[in-house]
Amino acid sequence: MQALDFPAYDFRLKNSENKSYIFDPIRKKFILLTPEEWVRQHVLQFLIKTKGYPASLINVEKEIKIYDTKKRYDIVIFNSDGSIFLIVECKRPKVAITQAVFDQIARYNLKLKASLLMVTNGLHHYYCAMDFEQERYHFLKEIPNYIIK
Template sequence: MQKLNFSNYSFRFKNSENKTYIFDIIRKKFLLLTPEEWVRQHVLNYLIEDLKYPKSLINVEKLVNVNGLKRRYDIVVFNTDGSFFLLVECKAPEVQITQGTFDQIAQYNFVLKAENLMITNGLNHYFCQMDFENEKYVFLKELPEFSK
């Protein structure tokens, strides 16, 4: 898999029937290693190792109902009170991040109301803090480290 714009992390892999699988440290199981999963696993390690977010506050690939349609978010991080702190949208490295990507995460966040957003294809990362009062987002240079 291609080198991404993250720190170097240790991953567990296994091969089965000529396919490679990567261990998901949140879901505690091996998943088929696709380009998007490669990005998702880097983001999880970034959140846990670099930003010190507790694993217990992170959730991966759960269904969310958006305008009557079932959608699946990539990663969320909860606040200790159970509200949504961060919503992450992961794309494969070859996928360009476009206005459509921002529209997608905005639709999800209309339902979830996360305080912060992250969009990444592993090469380019965008961080936003929500301003719900003025119905806009403010771009950040990086996400804050975890604080209780």
């Protein structure tokens, strides 16, 4: 798989029937290794090992309903009170991060009400803080490390 703009992490990989799989520590199972999954697993390791977020507060690939349409978010981090702190949208490295990608995560956030958003293709990362009063987001240089509240 392609090198990404994240620290080097150790992954559990396996091959079966000429397909590669990567172990997801949140879902606790091996997942087919696609370019998007490669990015998602790097983000999970970044959030857990680099930023210090507890795995117990992280959710991966869950379905949500938005305007009678079923969608799936990539990664969500919860606050300890159950509210949503961060939504992450992962794209494969060859997908450009465009306004359409930001529109996608903004639509998810209409329902989820996260404080922070992250969009990445593994090579380029964008972080945003929500301003719900102005119905906008503001770009950040990075997301904060986990702080026990």
